[in-house]
Amino acid sequence: RRQFLNDPDDVVAEALEGFARAHSDLVRWNRDPSYVIRADHGAHGSKVGLVSGGGSGHEPLHTGFVGRGMLDAAVPGQVFTSPTALQVAAATQAVDTGAGVVQIVKNYTGDVLNFRIAAEIAQDEGARVQQVLVDDDLATDPQLTGNPDGPGRRGTAAVVAVEKVCGAAAEAGADVVEVAALGRRVASSARSLAVALEAPAHPGRDRPSFDLGEHEVEFGVGIHGERGVGRRPFAPAAELLPQLTAPLVESLGLRRGDAALVIVNGLGSTHPLQLSLAYREVTRLLDGLGITTARSLLGSYVTALDMTGCSVTLVRLDDDLLRLWDAPVRTAALTW
Amino acid sequence: RRQFLNDPDDVVAEALEGFARAHSDLVRWNRDPSYVIRADHGAHGSKVGLVSGGGSGHEPLHTGFVGRGMLDAAVPGQVFTSPTALQVAAATQAVDTGAGVVQIVKNYTGDVLNFRIAAEIAQDEGARVQQVLVDDDLATDPQLTGNPDGPGRRGTAAVVAVEKVCGAAAEAGADVVEVAALGRRVASSARSLAVALEAPAHPGRDRPSFDLGEHEVEFGVGIHGERGVGRRPFAPAAELLPQLTAPLVESLGLRRGDAALVIVNGLGSTHPLQLSLAYREVTRLLDGLGITTARSLLGSYVTALDMTGCSVTLVRLDDDLLRLWDAPVRTAALTW
């Protein structure tokens, strides 16, 4: 596949430069160690700092969520590779105004390790650091995979809700322990499932990372172009989307009258027309169950390069989370 | 290619239903005749109504731009097919509060015809209607194609700037003639060029609308999956993007010290990482020429289904246009 590219090794750095150029009102890019930080960081006195990050290729995550009401810094690694501990530590220290820092970490071995080390380094330097682990991907639930000693559920699109809620709480003056507790509450109230219709290709590589037959889809994929938990027959949207949605309802134990945040997320190459159509199927199913779609997010927010497909995330909402979700936010990818 | 789909004939209606469900705070979908209108239409007294529309498959255009500070209504046709005159007329009449209506029309025979007829119908019913024709695509400039009797330049991504500026002016209380005049000023100050790295596929069809060799790109494409003005060799971003950008500078006669709005727009399947990288190349070139990137828009706003590629649009900015561009806007796809 052809892509806009110079040297494949430079794709992340060049894209970050472009991103920072386009959003200089919102962010500043620190080239080395590489992290993206709010342009107005520190201008508004002391508040809990919020840092997330992970491999690149998931844009607009996380750089697109740096700004007022959400992240203070995002730490991008190479494509599908965790950022290094030093990058994360530098970003953590940079956003610490003395009120402590909450790190939001998607559950992948590399991310967990490097964020943990970064937290220790920052703590050694006197920062109060709390971590929120996001692990919403139901496809990798030990109960379903039957692998209780494995790394546990992966972190996927629920991270957007965690970042939004923590960001709002931090902006409102919550302390580092409160912000982290809220983040953990969102993470534990969230489940996701994804299906791929076509695999992505790495920058500079011609071939997609896996091949699908004409009449099958890859069910339970993550966001790194890896294969999912199984192949299923391709089917109309009215059949595929319930296969993603119903298990989430079940896993969260959602019942008639419960309220949910519904995220229908494109995985990279899914056209808005397709996503809107998918969203219709998801919310019709929830309507039928009497579950209220209290809020929703529809778009490509957590991607896997140019993978075609979508993920569905449900987050159980209570009044607190709803209020924090509704609080103002001003970032490149999310503004209200 | 697999897509989220039920009956291909229903794709537009089902997507509109999903879109309206997801954005019920912003818009309402009138099913028949089909148009999307501001949820709060009429709640803010009398102002010039703003209507645009065209074939579907270009989302988030135009439905994603309905809301405060931009469109009052968007009229979606079938995929790559003009909406009918009656749809447009109905939307035009629906948004008329007595202050008149400005229709923003991309230059395609079907759109021009149906909007013109719609304008006549609405005028017969007493509405004051003005039209703004958007024709920014330099690839179809009669001077370049040598076809002076043809339909003229196509309308592409500059329509976003026209809608934004007209929307701000209408919100600020400008009258129907002033709003239209501003829209025409933006349109005549804008030029675009696009390149496709991969062709799109229609909903329900397996095959892309054209095939590209491994080492070529389609230069000068429009937004309907049609072939461009010629094939060029695939090249690094640092070579491809100047091929799109330099002719725009030339055509608009931009010089050192001039200010421009720069739109780097994904055509459907282009990953944010790729677009940011492309944006870097475009603005570096402008920097080198001493042209100020006063404002920019980076993302997939005017798409051609799942085509891979990007368009570059330059709009010469003066203080008036800059102020109107900066005015608040609150729509599904654009908010600040």
Place this chain on the structure above:
Amino acid sequence: AVMDVDRARNWWEGFAREVEERSEELTELDRISGDGDFGTNLRSAVRKARARLEAGQPRTVGEVFTAVSLGFLDTGGTSGPLFGMFFREFAKACEGLPVVGSDVLARGALEGVRTVQRLGGAQVGDKTAVDAMAPAAEALQRAVDAGAEVTAAMGAAYRAAADGARSTTAMRARRGRASYVGEVARGVVDPGALAVAWFYERGATAA
């Protein structure tokens, strides 16, 4: 004889049936010279018109033409809006009249072709529906001037439309999609002009 609402509906039904039966023929002609959807577009418009006629139960000739016009305007493509506006002029000419004479129909036809030309920019000789519409309207007016009643006047219009349609065979298109394919479309009759001839033919034979 004049034209009342029943005769107008019969005229319409006749035309609609012909379109339903022969839409493949029109599509095939458009496939050679255009993008191969004219038969489908026309059939879709005719069905929408019929639905409106059945729902609206028009009581005047003008209301019949309004329903038909809206059916066409509710259809995409180039022909939908152009034919829709063509019929709209008939509706305007007939407005408020319980029955209409040939003079009213001539006025509608002349205004109709004028509107189509204003909107689409085609001249006689450009290989479009105008090549049938224009001579038909003129023939209709000449018949009215000579004192002809509806049936006779419509017959004159039909003969002129058919001649006009036939004349498009030898033309090279300058408007519409056929203009993109150049010489390829020469030798093929323009389907839009053919449909116009059917329209007038059914006007002459409807009772």
Place this chain on the structure above:
Amino acid sequence: AVMDVDRARNWWEGFAREVEERSEELTELDRISGDGDFGTNLRSAVRKARARLEAGQPRTVGEVFTAVSLGFLDTGGTSGPLFGMFFREFAKACEGLPVVGSDVLARGALEGVRTVQRLGGAQVGDKTAVDAMAPAAEALQRAVDAGAEVTAAMGAAYRAAADGARSTTAMRARRGRASYVGEVARGVVDPGALAVAWFYERGATAA
């Protein structure tokens, strides 16, 4: 004999050279049991460490280990952060001391393996670098307890690390990427454990 900053740098240079020369070997082992990037990751870490050593001109053993630790922490993958934290404990143990004895090195080694286990969760027998790190640290401490100086203590650590690495050949991995491939990796030595053995070997031979 004790270890001063020059000897620490020589130790380091020796290890770095070995990694540069034999990185393909490590990568090949990781290709069988993991994702085939260990040699590249380690070489990249060693180069970053060297750049920091050259830029920083450390004046104590502790500063040498700090530079090396940062070089590893500045590298991705699983080994970068784990080895980086391993060396960080050596740096902490040496902090502020102009020269260090074998007791200080033993403290660093023991704290290092403890940190790696805390972060990575691997036990001896899981087929990871811990299988070399843990016995080496224990051997080092035993040597110190028996009164050994740096060179002799390092020699003991090396022999224990080499035995530990060799023992991984027969193991089935329970941690790291190798745990995904199950039986396939049995019969292959763990490359991380091998690198630990090289590290202590160079400590024993550096002058």
